[in-house]
Amino acid sequence: MKVLACDPATPEAISILEQSWAFLDARFPPEERFRLDLENLRASNVTFFLCTEAGMAVGCAAFAQQGEDWG
Known part of the structure; x- marks a missing residue:
């Protein structure tokens, strides 16, 4: 399993985000x-992480820096 910071606009990231949003919506x-949303995930104060296993996206997370704190 690998967890790496990446651009949330990659096809793999968009796929897992859409799955996550559908899960929450339901x-x-x-x-x-x-x-x-994707625009806010790409903001300069946000770090987006994608978790992959065997080359497949299996999860994601994002941290937003707000002042000296992270949220």
Whole structure:
């Protein structure tokens, strides 16, 4: 398993993001979902990570720096 920082606009990242968003949409009402859209995931204060196993995207995460803190 590999976890690497990458551009969330890659085809692999978009695929896993769309799967994640569909999962959340099916299970939670809008007021209980938190997610960044692709534009916000590409912001300069955000680091996006993609987890792959055997060359296939299996997960993702993002950290946003806000001042001296990360969220």
